Amino acid sequence: MRFFSSFVQGFTFFNATSRIFRSPQYLERALPATRLTPLRSMSGIPFLGSLFSSSSSRKNMSYPLQKTDDEWRAVLSPEQFRVLRKQGTEAPFTGKYDKHQPTSGAYTCAGCNAELYKASHKFKSGCGWPAFFDAVPGAVTRHTDRTLGMERTEIVCSNCGGHLGHVFKGEGYATPTDERHCVNSVSINFGDEKKEANGESKV
């Protein structure tokens, strides 16, 4: 339930009511009704999708960069570790890249420095987290859970498996993909291309 509660707190604005939804009594009542609810109408209620998340598929994945939790703790801040390695979510409108709109450069994984998103992929979504309509090819891996007719897609760094956020589709944004990669600022770093060209660190 730790993942569920962090997801609710981060990706919805129902903090006040989330305590109700976490109660066993609510779950018992909600389950039968949820089965009858069409996928489309559920898309606006992300916290319900998180109730039935499955982490088995992501645990079976192996990534090129492997570290133990202790090794990750040694190189990440506590907040980075919570989000990247324990699928946490930062509070909305608090991340340093939420309103960041560079004209060039790239965002890299805060865990392993792999390039994930170009500045040109970023768009203003108003959702409270950095939003990208696409990623560097192959840089981001998706884990899709389909349970009870709902779909929810987690995105992770393809190199280290670090949790980035989730992808939402078909929301109507005027972007080439109509997808929104909703990414935690704490999961990424930004480097501008001039610095990279000069051989300076991107971090």
Ligand SMILES: [Zn+2]
């Ligand atoms: Zn990574």
